[in-house]
Every structure is written in C-alpha cells, then in structure tokens.
Amino acid sequence: MKIKIATWNVNSVRARMTVIASWIEKEKPDILCLQELKATEEQFPRQELCDLGYHSAVNGQVRWNGVAIVSLAPLADVETDLKGFLPEQKRMISGSVHGIRLINVYVPNGRDIDHPGFQEKLRYFEVLREYALASPGPTVILGDFNVAPGPVDTHSPEEQDGMICYHPLEREQISQFFSAGFTDVFRRFYPEGKAYSWWDYRAGSFRRKRGMRLDLVLANREADEIITNCFIDMEPRGWERPSDHTPVVFEMAVSE
DNA sequence: ATGGCCGGGAAGCCCGGA
Numbered sequence: 001m002k003i004k005i006a007t008w009n010v011n012s013v014r015a016r017m018t019v020i021a022s023w024i025e026k027e028k029p030d031i032l033c034l035q036e037l038k039a040t041e042e043q044f045p046r047q048e049l050c051d052l053g054y055h056s057a058v059n060g061q062v063r064w065n066g067v068a069i070v071s072l073a074p075l076a077d078v079e080t081d082l083k084g085f086l087p088e089q090k091r092m093i094s095g096s097v098h099g100i101r102l103i104n105v106y107v108p109n110g111r112d113i114d115h116p117g118f119q120e121k122l123r124y125f126e127v128l129r130e131y132a133l134a135s136p137g138p139t140v141i142l143g144d145f146n147v148a149p150g151p152v153d154t155h156s157p158e159e160q161d162g163m164i165c166y167h168p169l170e171r172e173q174i175s176q177f178f179s180a181g182f183t184d185v186f187r188r189f190y191p192e193g194k195a196y197s198w199w200d201y202r203a204g205s206f207r208r209k210r211g212m213r214l215d216l217v218l219a220n221r222e223a224d225e226i227i228t229n230c231f232i233d234m235e236p237r238g239w240e241r242p243s244d245h246t247p248v249v250f251e252m253a254v255s256e
Numbered sequence: 257a258t259g260g261c262c263g264g265g266a267a268g269c270c271c272g273g274a
Contacts, residue, residue: 038264063271200261
C-alpha cells in the first residue's frame with residue numbers, strides 16, 4: 001500500500017489549526033510532521049486532531065520551537081532526545097510507523113553568521129547526522145533545515161551567498177548528508193528548476209516569488225527506494241492567515 | 257537592497273523568526 005507523508009513548519013499550531021484542518025481534509029495525509037508548534041504539549045490541539053482520526057506524538061515547549069508527528073497509525077519507539085544536544089530546545093521527535101523511521105526536525109535558524117547560534121546550528125547538523133546514521137532500516141529525516149541546499153533553491157543565490165540559510169558552511173553540512181548516503185528526495189523528482197517551501201511574510205515575497213527551499217526530505221537508500229513521489233504544495237501559503245512555510249509531501253510504498 | 261510581517265508572552269513592547 002501507498003502512504004502519504006508531509007512535513008510542514010506551521011509557525012504556531014494554535015494560530016494555524018483552521019488552516020491545518022483544511023489542508024488535512026484536502027490532502028488526507030497518513031502522517032504529518034509539524035515544526036514550530038510554539039506550544040507546550042498541554043497546549044497542543046490533540047483533541048481536534050484526534051477528532052480528525054489522528055494520533056499525536058508531541059515534543060512541545062512554551063513560546064518557541066516544538067515539533068510533533070501526527071499519524072493515522074499509532075507511532076512506535078518515540079524519541080525526543082538528540083544525543084543530549086540542546087535539551088532545553090524542543091526541536092526533534094522521531095518515531096517508527098509502517099516499518100519506517102521518521103526523524104522530524106526543526107534545525108536552529110542560527111540568527112546571524114557572527115552570532116553564537118550559528119556555530120550551534122552547524123553542530124546541530126553533525127549531531128543529527130550521527131543520530132540518523134545509527135538508525136537501522138529505512139530512515140527519513142524531514143523538517144525545516146533552515147538551509148537552501150543549492151542555487152536553484154533560493155531566489156537570489158548571488159546576493160544571498162554567505163548569508164544566514166545560504167552560507168557555504170551550511171550548504172556543506174547538507175552535502176555531508178548526501179555523502180553519508182541520504183538523498184534530497186524532492187530533487188530526485190524535480191532535478192532542476194526553482195522551487196521554494198518558504199516565503200517571508202514581508203515585502204510581498206510570495207506574490208513576487210521570492211522564497212527559499214528550506215524544508216527538506218532526506219532519505220537513506222532503503223527509504224529512497226520505496227518513495228514514489230514528492231512535491232511541494234504551494235496552495236496553503238496563499239490561504240488566509242497562512243504559515244510562512246508550505247507543506248512538502250511525499251509518498252512511499254510500504255508492505256502494510 | 258533596505259524592510260515592510262507574524263506569533264507568543266508579557267505587557268502596552270520585545271524577542272525570535274529567516
């Protein structure tokens with residue numbers, strides 16, 4: 001059977017619940033990985049999602065960060081600790097479903113190249129890679145990586161070169177995932193051409209098509225082999241009260 | 257190009273986002 005999985009930075013799960021419910025109704029994903037909940041587990045709209053038929057595994061935090069995996073089938077072996085790194089920032093939740101390991105991440109933004117947060121961001125990728133490589137079987141890392149992997153993934157690569165989310169050291173970290181055997185799933189289906197998953201709220205960026213592809217699906221070989229499709233759904237970015245990110249969706253052929 | 261917009265929590269602004 002085929003299952004549909006999506007990743008979406010919703011920029012507050014409570015402010016976005018109407019939009020999320022509409023999108024679920026439209027796309028009917030089997031699994032939805034959310035980032036930037038800006039909510040604690042107690043504040044998370046578990047009941048509303050339950051009414052839509054979904055289980056929720058939540059790693060929440062007051063005000064900032066927070067991630068969740070929302071799934072029709074219950075999740076097994078849920079983990080929220082990333083090798084003890086940045087334990088106070090709730091940025092990772094992983095779990096297994098249909099024999100697939102899903103690692104849902106919200107990578108630190110880094111603030112600025114000169115800010116200590118930038119070094120923390122680079123380190124985050126290393127720790128995440130170690131964690132993902134230790135997972136046996138089909139494994140997918142998905143979420144908001146806060147990096148555009150290459151020039152076709154951002155609106156003005158020349159001007160942005162060296163800036164946050166398009167710095168050579170950040171892009172090098174994404175390359176390291178490729179060297180380690182992970183595939184950029186979206187680019188397997190769309191090898192070239194501008195494609196974005198985030199547009200700044202300011203400056204009419206969405207209307208002016210000035211965005212970045214910051215939300216990625218990275219699959220190891222076993223997972224990549226059974227992924228049959230991947231696309232970015234730009235529609236909800238144009239809805240009322242949207243997130244500044246839009247969902248990245250893929251499908252997998254699983255045995256049951 | 258700049259930054260213009262958002263969200264949350266504390267407070268009537270500030271921080272963080274990217």
